[in-house]
Every structure is written in structure tokens, then in C-alpha cells.
Amino acid sequence: MQNHPPDNDIEIRDTPPWPRPVAAWSAVALFCVAAILSYTDRQILSLLVDPIRADLGISDTQVGVLQGVAFAIIYSLAGLPLGRLADLLPRRAVICAGVGLWSVGTLMCGYAPSFWVLFAGRLIVGVGEAALAPAAMSMIADMFPAERRGLATGVFVMGMTIGGGVAIAIGGAVLGLAASGGFAGIPLLDGLAAWRAVLVLLGLCGLPLLLALLPIREPARRSETAAGGVEATSLRDIFAQLATVRAVLIPVIVCCALMSVGDFALIAWAPALLSRRYAMAPDAIGLALGSLVVVAGVVATVAGGVISDRAVKRHGPAARIWVATLCAALAFPFALVALTTSANQVLAAVTLWTLFSSAAGTIGITAVQEIVPNRARGLSVSFVAFGNIMLGLGGGATLTGFVTDHVFADPLAIGQSLTLVIAPLAGAAILLFLHASRTARSVRR
Numbered sequence: 152m153q154n155h156p157p158d159n160d161i162e163i164r165d166t167p168p169w170p171r172p173v174a175a176w177s178a179v180a181l182f183c184v185a186a187i188l189s190y191t192d193r194q195i196l197s198l199l200v201d202p203i204r205a206d207l208g209i210s211d212t213q214v215g216v217l218q219g220v221a222f223a224i225i226y227s228l229a230g231l232p233l234g235r236l237a238d239l240l241p242r243r244a245v246i247c248a249g250v251g252l253w254s255v256g257t258l259m260c261g262y263a264p265s266f267w268v269l270f271a272g273r274l275i276v277g278v279g280e281a282a283l284a285p286a287a288m289s290m291i292a293d294m295f296p297a298e299r300r301g302l303a304t305g306v307f308v309m310g311m312t313i314g315g316g317v318a319i320a321i322g323g324a325v326l327g328l329a330a331s332g333g334f335a336g337i338p339l340l341d342g343l344a345a346w347r348a349v350l351v352l353l354g355l356c357g358l359p360l361l362l363a364l365l366p367i368r369e370p371a372r373r374s375e376t377a378a379g380g381v382e383a384t385s386l387r388d389i390f391a392q393l394a395t396v397r398a399v400l401i402p403v404i405v406c407c408a409l410m411s412v413g414d415f416a417l418i419a420w421a422p423a424l425l426s427r428r429y430a431m432a433p434d435a436i437g438l439a440l441g442s443l444v445v446v447a448g449v450v451a452t453v454a455g456g457v458i459s460d461r462a463v464k465r466h467g468p469a470a471r472i473w474v475a476t477l478c479a480a481l482a483f484p485f486a487l488v489a490l491t492t493s494a495n496q497v498l499a500a501v502t503l504w505t506l507f508s509s510a511a512g513t514i515g516i517t518a519v520q521e522i523v524p525n526r527a528r529g530l531s532v533s534f535v536a537f538g539n540i541m542l543g544l545g546g547g548a549t550l551t552g553f554v555t556d557h558v559f560a561d562p563l564a565i566g567q568s569l570t571l572v573i574a575p576l577a578g579a580a581i582l583l584f585l586h587a588s589r590t591a592r593s594v595r596r
Contacts, residue, residue: 167371175294178367179303182287183310185250185360189280190314191321192257192353193222196273198322202346209266217266217273223544225277227537233278234285234533235386238526241369242286245529247361249282254357261343261350284311284536285529292520292528293370298464301471304517305456312448312509325349372525389527396522400531402587403472403522407515407535409580410479410508411543412550413486413573418444419548421488421501424565429494439498447505455510459517468521469591475514476584479577482507486577489570497566511584512539522591547572 169175196203196218204214237245256275263269287307295303328334329345339355340348393400421440425431455478462470485504491497516535523531554568555561 167373169296170294170368170370174368175303175370178294179291179306181360181363181367182246182283182291182307185246185283185287185364186307186310187314187317188250188353188356188360189253189283190311191317192253192276193280194314195322195349195353198326199346199349202344203269206344206346207263207266207269213266217269222273222277223540225274226281227540229278230281230285230533230536230540231530233282234529234531234536237282237286237289237529237532238389242290242529243364243367243369245282245286246290247364249279249286250357250361250364251279252276252282253279254354254361255279256354257350257357258354261347261354281533281536285532288516288520288532289525289528290370293373293525297468297521298460300520301456301458301460301463301514301517302453303456304520305452305454305513308509308513308516309449309452312452313445322349325352389524389530392524393527393531398590399472399587400519400522402583402590403475403515403519404531404534404538406475406479406580406583406587407512408538408542409576409583410482410511410515411539412547412576413482413504414508414512415543415547416551416569416572417488417501417504420551420565420569421497424488424569425494425497427563427565429497431494440501443498443502444505447502448509451506451509452513455513456517458510459514468518469588471514471518471521472584472588472591475511475518476581476588478507478511478514479581479584482511483574483577483581486573487570488573489567491566511580515584518591 170178196214200214203209233245233249253276256272256277256279259272259275260269263272288304291303291307292300326345326349329340329343329348334340334343334348339351343351422436425436425440455474459471459474462474466473482504485500485507488497488500491500516532519531519535520528550572551565551568554571555564558571559567
């Protein structure tokens with residue numbers, strides 16, 4: 152069998168030493184905490200809809216704008232320039248600025264006197280959170296060799312996976328505490344409506360996180376001393392370098408976006424399917440579905456990273472995309488939710504889809520980091536996030552609702568709609584992953 156270098160995505164003279172494991176894993180742990188707080192801030196409004204509507208006198212449409220358009224569009228558009236900044240500036244500074252910005256935005260939401268101030272606060276939250284993933288994943292790629300990078304990336308992505316569950320669990324507890332007067336006499340929280348106290352408390356949580364992030368040392372960008380000279384940093388040269396690996400890069404980015412359609416569609420519509428077709432109570436849906444999805448996401452991100460790391464160690468970097476292809480193929484059968492005949496089968500299908508799809512996505516984004524030049528890593532993660540948010544968040548839930556209303560014209564046909572939306576796109580993702588895995592063998596940086 153042909154031997155491959157352990158970190159094939161760079162070929163370096165005078166290679167700087169890898170950071171000490173304790174320092175590297177401490178940084179990853181903090182990035183994971185940042186991801187949890189980020190996703191909690193992002194998802195918390197879904198728990199506060201009714202009190203916000205009552206307090207500010209806004210409509211369901213305006214609530215939808217706050218949860219969807221106000222966040223998704225600004226997050227996607229801001230992510231591209233912020234990804235570029237992560238390739239040019241110290242990445243720790245980009246992360247800290249992002250944490251500070253989204254914390255201010257969350258505080259602004261908590262004290263908002265009107266819809267438009269709340270809208271502006273959500274825009275600020277979106278810009279701040281868009282800075283985290285590009286900078287953190289770029290740093291992780293410079294902290295760990297290829298055979299350990301998948302696990303480290305998986306731990307970071309795990310924070311994103313469980314953030315939504317944390318928002319529901321902790322947000323509900325804090326909301327109840329605030330409603331019962333638990334914050335009476337506490338500065339900044341005393342006298343606030345319960346929903347405002349939740350947002351202000353989340354915003355304040357950003358301060359200790361920011362202080363904890365400051366001591367992290369910026370790792371050396373490991374391809375700046377590459378054979379052949381310093382890596383190009385101009386945007387024109389970066390795109391020229393990306394063009395040399397586009398046969399692998401574009402399919403992997405598109406695959407991640409296609410799989411995310413299923414992720415967002417199932418999370419958005421599985422509760423309605425369980426409620427409408429199987430008369431499952433909302434509290435039972437939240438407990439069962441939320442717990443299963445969180446556990447599946449954690450297992451997927453960590454196990455996917457470990458397995459793909461072992462594959463890279465034995466067979467070289469191209470093996471990582473082969474593992475992603477396998478995970479996408481294993482997810483496909485669970486897109487066929489139209490075939491389910493009980494609530495337990497629906498729960499099993501959503502859980503197993505999350506397990507394999509999350510693994511494929513985590514492995515895919517790790518592969519992207521190994522395909523591209525160092526100074527394009529932040530930008531490349533922004534491309535992945537842009538596709539996932541715009542196609543996944545923007546298309547998954549919306550397409551399913553449209554098919555239910557206009558194709559089947561039956562509110563009980565959610566299972567058929569989910570299958571019609573998810574299955575073809577998942578099939579396309581498998582074929583693209585397969586193409587990318589074959590092409591990756593010829594890509595050497």
C-alpha cells in the first residue's frame with residue numbers, strides 16, 4: 152500500500168511544531184462552548200415567540216422575519232467577508248470580536264422597545280455569529296495534524312449540534328425562573344419581563360467567554376513557509392488557487408448544502424408530522440425528539456471525526472471523503488419518512504438521519520479544510536456556511552411546506568412532502584460525494 156504523509160494538505164520546510172495537546176484541546180473546548188452559546192442565542196427566540204408578540208404587539212409574520220430572514224440573510228452575506236478576514240487577520244481577534252458583537256446584539260434584543268430595534272439586534276447577532284466558524288475551523292486546522300483533525304473538528308461542530316437543545320432546555324428553565332420572580336433584586340435583570348431577562352442573561356454570558364478566549368495563542372499558519380515561497384494572500388490569487396481544486400471543493404460544498412436541506416426540513420416539520428398524524432402531545436414531542444436529536448448529533452460529530460481520522464491515517468487524505476460518502480449513503484434510507492407507520496418509526500427515522508447526515512457534514516467540512524490553501528480556509532468555511540444556511544435553512548422548511556400545500560394539498564401529507572424534498576437531494580449528494588472522493592486522489596497541495 153502506498154504510504155501517505157500524515158498531513159498531506161501541506162508540504163512544508165522548517166515545519167513549526169504543533170501546539171501542545173493541552174493547549175490545542177483547551178482551545179477546541181472553548182470553541183465548542185462558544186458554538187453552544189452562539190446556537191443558543193440563535194435559536195432562543197423560538198421559545199419566546201408568544202411573550203414577545205404580546206409585549207411588543209407584533210405579528211407572526213414579523214416573528215418569522217426575526218427568526219428567519221433577519222438572521223439567515225445577514226449571517227450568509229456577512230460570513231463571506233468575515234471568512235476572508237479570518238484568512239488575513241489574527242483569528243483569535245476575529246472570534247473575540249464576533250463573541251463581543253453577538254453578545255451586544257443579544258443584549259440589544261433584551262432591551263428592545265420595538266420590533267425594529269429587535270430586528271436590528273438580530274442583525275448584529277447574525278454578523279457576530281458568522282465570524283465564529285471560519286476563524287475557529289481555520290485555527291483547528293493549524294492546531295492538529297490530519298490524523299487528529301477530524302475529531303477536533305467534530306468536537307467543535309458538536310457545540311453547534313447541541314446548541315438548539317440547550318436553547319430549549321436552559322431557555323425554558325430560565326424563562327420559568329424569571330417568570331416566578333427569581334431575578335428580583337439582581338442588577339440588569341430586576342423588573343424585566345421574563346423573555347427580556349432570558350435574552351439579557353444570554354448576552355451577559357458572552358463576557359466570561361470573551362475573557363476565557365483572550366489567552367488562546369494564535370497557531371502558526373502552517374503553509375506560509377511552504378516549499379515554493381509564501382502562500383498567496385491576494386483575493387485574486389486565492390481564487391486562482393481554489394480553481395485548481397474546484398473539481399473536489401465544489402462538489403463537497405454542494406453536498407454539505409444538499410444534506411443540510413434534510414436536516415432543517417426534518418427539524419422544522421417532524422414535530423408537525425408527529426402531532427398531526429399521530430396525535431403526539433407537544434411536550435412529549437419536545438422531550439423525545441429533542442433528546443434523540445441531541446444524542447445523535449453528539450455521537451455523529453465525534454464518531455465521524457474519529458473514524459475519518461483513522462481512515463486518513465491508513466489510506467491518506469482522500470479517504471476522508473470516502474467516509475463522508477458512506478455516511479451520506481447510510482442516511483438516505485431514513486429520508487423515506489413517507490413509509491413510516493407510527494410515531495416511533497418517525498422518531499427513529501429522524502434520529503438515524505441526523506446521526507449519518509451530521510457525520511457526513513462534519514467530515515465534509517473537515518475535508519474542505521484539507522483541500523484548500525491555508526489562507527483560504529476561513530473563506531472556504533464561509534462558502535459551506537453560506538450554502539447550508541441559504542439552501543438548507545432557506546429551502547428545506549419552505550419547500551416542504553410548499554409541497555404539502557400545493558402538491559399534495561393535504562396537511563396530513565407532511566411525511567410524503569419530506570420524502571419528496573429530501574430523498575432526491577440526498578441521492579444527488581451521494582453521487583457528488585462519490586465523484587469528489589474519486590477526484591480527490593489526484594489533488595495534492
